[in-house]
Amino acid sequence: MGSNAELAEMFARMADVMQLVGENAFKAIAFQRVSRVLEETGIDVVAASKSGELPPIEGIGESSRRIIVEYAQTGKSRDYEQLIASVPAGVLEMLRIPGLGPKTVALLWRERGIESVDALEQAIGQGKLAGLKGVGAKKIASMLDGIRLLKAGMQRRGFVVVAPLVEEMLERLRSDARVGQAEAAGSFRRRRETVGDVDLLCWVHSSEDAQAVIESFCTQNGVEKVNASGRTKGSILVDKGFQIDLRIVPKENFGAALLYFTGSKEHNVKLRGLAQEQGMTLNEWGLYRVDQYNKAEKKPGEPPTIKPVAGGDEKSVYSALKLGYIEPELREDRGEIEAGIAQRLPRLVTREDIRGELHCHTTASDGRASIEQMAEAAKAMGYEYIAITDHSVSSVIANGLAPERLKAHIAAIRKAQDRVKGIHILAGSEVDILIDGSLDYEDALLAELDVVIASPHVSLKQDTAKATDRLLRAIESRYVHIIGHPTGRMINQREGLPLDMPKVIAAAAQAKTALEINAGWPRWDLNDLNARAAANAGVMISINTDAHAIESLGDIVMGLWVARRAWLTPTQIVNCMTYKQLMAWLKVKR
DNA sequence: GCCGTTTTCGGCCCGACTGTTTTCAGTCG
Numbered sequence: 001m002g003s004n005a006e007l008a009e010m011f012a013r014m015a016d017v018m019q020l021v022g023e024n025a026f027k028a029i030a031f032q033r034v035s036r037v038l039e040e041t042g043i044d045v046v047a048a049s050k051s052g053e054l055p056p057i058e059g060i061g062e063s064s065r066r067i068i069v070e071y072a073q074t075g076k077s078r079d080y081e082q083l084i085a086s087v088p089a090g091v092l093e094m095l096r097i098p099g100l101g102p103k104t105v106a107l108l109w110r111e112r113g114i115e116s117v118d119a120l121e122q123a124i125g126q127g128k129l130a131g132l133k134g135v136g137a138k139k140i141a142s143m144l145d146g147i148r149l150l151k152a153g154m155q156r157r158g159f160v161v162v163a164p165l166v167e168e169m170l171e172r173l174r175s176d177a178r179v180g181q182a183e184a185a186g187s188f189r190r191r192r193e194t195v196g197d198v199d200l201l202c203w204v205h206s207s208e209d210a211q212a213v214i215e216s217f218c219t220q221n222g223v224e225k226v227n228a229s230g231r232t233k234g235s236i237l238v239d240k241g242f243q244i245d246l247r248i249v250p251k252e253n254f255g256a257a258l259l260y261f262t263g264s265k266e267h268n269v270k271l272r273g274l275a276q277e278q279g280m281t282l283n284e285w286g287l288y289r290v291d292q293y294n295k296a297e298k299k300p301g302e303p304p305t306i307k308p309v310a311g312g313d314e315k316s317v318y319s320a321l322k323l324g325y326i327e328p329e330l331r332e333d334r335g336e337i338e339a340g341i342a343q344r345l346p347r348l349v350t351r352e353d354i355r356g357e358l359h360c361h362t363t364a365s366d367g368r369a370s371i372e373q374m375a376e377a378a379k380a381m382g383y384e385y386i387a388i389t390d391h392s393v394s395s396v397i398a399n400g401l402a403p404e405r406l407k408a409h410i411a412a413i414r415k416a417q418d419r420v421k422g423i424h425i426l427a428g429s430e431v432d433i434l435i436d437g438s439l440d441y442e443d444a445l446l447a448e449l450d451v452v453i454a455s456p457h458v459s460l461k462q463d464t465a466k467a468t469d470r471l472l473r474a475i476e477s478r479y480v481h482i483i484g485h486p487t488g489r490m491i492n493q494r495e496g497l498p499l500d501m502p503k504v505i506a507a508a509a510q511a512k513t514a515l516e517i518n519a520g521w522p523r524w525d526l527n528d529l530n531a532r533a534a535a536n537a538g539v540m541i542s543i544n545t546d547a548h549a550i551e552s553l554g555d556i557v558m559g560l561w562v563a564r565r566a567w568l569t570p571t572q573i574v575n576c577m578t579y580k581q582l583m584a585w586l587k588v589k590r
Numbered sequence: 591g592c593c594g595t596t597t598t599c600g601g602c603c604c605g606a607c608t609g610t611t612t613t614c615a616g617t618c619g
Contacts, residue, residue: 018591026602030591061592101617136610186619199619228607228618235607235618245619247606260604265619272603283604300606 004038004045007068010080011035016092017083019102020109034064036266040334042533044502046072090116097146098154104139107132121147145225149241156194157242158491160521160558163188166198169244172220173202178209180251185261189328191561193491193524197243199261203251210248217246231301253285253303255313260284266333267326274321274337286311287320329564346567349543353570354556355578356385359430359453359484359516359544364409365390366398368549371416371425377550379423384579387451388413389428392440395457400432403445410448424579426450430484430546435459437473439480446479451586453516453544455484460497467497471504475513478589482514482542482574486530491522505534512589514540514574517566519559520552528565535572540585542574 015031018024037059038045048054049072054065071077087109094105094117108114111132114123124144129135166184173182179202183189186199204210214234218226227235227243234246249257260268261284275282281290286308297305310316315325323340327348330336339345357378361367369377371388378386390409391400401409406429413427428451432440439446439454446452454474462470474480486504489496508515515534518525523546526534531541543559545552563573570576577585 024591027591029602033592059592063591099617103616134610134615138609142608197619230607233606261619263619268619269603276603281604285605298605 004041004043007045007071008035008038010067010071010077011038011064013092014080014083016095016102017087020087020091020095020106022106030059030061031064033059040332040529042502042529042536049073088115090119093117094120097143097150099142099146104135107134117147117150149237152241154241155492156196158522159188159191159193159195161492162195162198162242165239165242165244166200169198169200173200173213173217173246176213176216178204178206178213180205181254183258185258186245186263189262190264190331191329191565193527193562197245199263200244200246201254201257201261202246202248203254204248207250213248214246247284249284250303251312253308253311255315256282256286256308256311256317257284259314259317262328262331264332267331267337270333270337271321274323274341278321280309280320282317282321287317327564329561330567332565346569348564349560349568349570349573349576351557351560353573353576354383354543354560356383356387356424356575356582357545357547357553357556358387358426358428358451358482358542358575359389359518360386360547360553361390361398361430362388364388364405364412365395365400366548371413372420373550374547374553375416375420375423375425377553379420381553383423385424385426385582387426387428389430389451389453392429392431394432394434394440400440401429403441406441406445407448428452430455431480432457433470433474433483435462435470437470439474439477443477443479446477447590449479451482452480453482453484454480455516456486456488456497460488460494462497464498464500468500468503471497471499472507475504475507476511480513481586481589482516482544483508484516484544484546485518485523485525486515487525489523489525489527491524493522496525501530501533505530505537505539508534508539509537512540514542517541517543517559517562518546519543519555519557519562520546521555521558524558524562526562526566528562531562531566531568535566535568540574541566541568541572544575 011031012035015028018028037057041057045054045068049069067077067079091109112123112128114120123129124140129140166188170182170184173179182202185201187195188198204213211231214229218229218234218236222238223236225237232248236244238244247261272282275287279290281288281293285303287310288304288308292306310320318325324343324345326336326340360374362369362371362374375386391398393400393402410427413425417425428449430453433454433456434440475483487496487499515526517531535541543563545555547553
């Protein structure tokens with residue numbers, strides 16, 4: 001076996017070890033970067049190494065290449081094994097304790113022989129940490145807090161799960177008369193599917209109010225712990241250990257702060273490097289000319305006393321760095337800065353570009369609204385068309401339609417079109433991709449439909465070979481227009497099919513079958529990276545809500561977030577086509 | 591370890607907050 005994910009994990013572990021043994025910090029950072037690049041690249045590096053065709057990849061140098069190639073050929077790496085053997089596994093685990101870093105873990109290990117999280121907890125209980133340099137009562141208390149959090153299982157929470165909490169916090173801030181403007185930043189603003197913590201940002205009318213706003217933030221109802229409470233920055237835990245940070249800056253610095261707090265960290269690092277190359281320095285206060293920037297005059301919590309080149313709003317900062325505006329969804333250091341330099345940033349899809357819905361359900365299967373109701377709702381959204389795609393016969397729980405019922409349903413859809421004007425109603429089906437990749441209806445019946453979406457619903461724990469073959473069969477069917485939620489994953493709930501995604505994408509490109517971004521939570525399937533890889537390979541993407549009720553048609557905005565994170569432009573999206581274009585596209589395979 | 595329209599060597603982003611300290615190291619984002 002062997003995969004990018006396994007290699008990424010290896011490099012991440014090696015970086016951990018390097019930090020612990022006091023290796024040059026930049027080496028560890030370099031390996032962390034290799035790990036991230038491996039996770040995100042569309043290139044199957046193991047397969048490429050085996051065939052001797054591993055292309056140069058930015059961030060992966062000679063040493064890392066050697067490790068990758070050795071691993072691809074032998075299934076292991078001597079460098080990795082040697083390095084990993086030098087530190088007990090439990091010590092590496094201690095790095096996961098929030099608030100504990102490599103220096104302290106190394107100190108505990110070397111000075112007190114503590115080799116696991118449990119051993120640390122015991123040692124604290126027995127007072128064995130006494131006399132350690134730099135470790136006082138408060139630090140010990142914070143270690144116990146960290147251990148408690150770690151054991152409570154601090155996984156990243158789903159975007160939609162934390163959204164109400166964020167809205168509530170913002171509401172509270174905005175209703176504070178001292179606050180001028182409050183926004184959510186961080187991975188929440190970048191619309192990542194999961195969020196590790198939430199970053200809020202605001203400016204206040206009078207700088208004397210800043211500390212008081214932080215204080216009221218840190219003492220509001222529901223606060224379980226205050227991690228930090230300074231003049232411009234507060235950090236709290238709420239809702240069983242979920243971290244929320246608040247940062248306050250003057251209005252004039254809001255743009256630079258929003259940029260800084262939105263991240264990603266990797267995006268920021270690269271931007272700062274770019275600023276440096278241009279004789280400037282970028283921080284959360286603004287963009288400054290380096291020859292004017294005198295660190296000695298910089299007081300913590302207060303803006304630098306010199307005039308910034310830019311900083312009032314984000315656009316001015318990007319523009320001063322000779323970049324086009326980079327949308328928050330792109331800020332992951334996945335090539336957006338290079339694209340900005342080359343003035344080749346994508347024109348990301350927006351809500352206004354969406355002309356129709358191609359995947360929804362009605363009361364015929366497991367939906368809650370009639371054909372007419374769904375069509376009227378789509379029309380009210382300004383759509384030109386909607387495809388009604390109820391479940392097929394094998395989806396028994398979803399009241400899937402047997403062939404005869406489907407025929408009657410098609411007739412009902414045609415009839416509904418007579419009653420509802422101003423929107424085209426297409427007859428479709430979400431047909432099950434069965435375990436072996438065959439479809440749930442005969443070809444002759446599929447041929448009667450305007451739109452066919454084929455989706456996997458059951459047996460989502462197949463191995464990679466079986467799952468991939470299963471999807472390929474459906475992709476290659478001349479009657480299938482779109483593969484619905486291709487992996488079947490549910491964020492934070494189930495993994496879904498372990499597809500060989502490069503293979504699936506290549507087949508879809510070849511067969512001219514579109515892949516879906518299912519906008520429904522917790523699917524968001526395809527995810528951003530796979531959707532981007534697919535679109536780059538020439539595969540059309542359809543952003544579908546899979547709505548089972550009128551309100552869910554509005555989920556399209558979530559699908560758009562994923563699509564924007566995937567760099568998609570309207571020309572790559574099926575349901576950005578006009579009705580006429582769509583009808584032509586639907587006939588291409590047949 | 592990685593990288594190069596000023597570099598194949600010498601850099602590598604920057605600031606806030608905390609805790610244990612008298613001037614700073616560690617951690618985080």
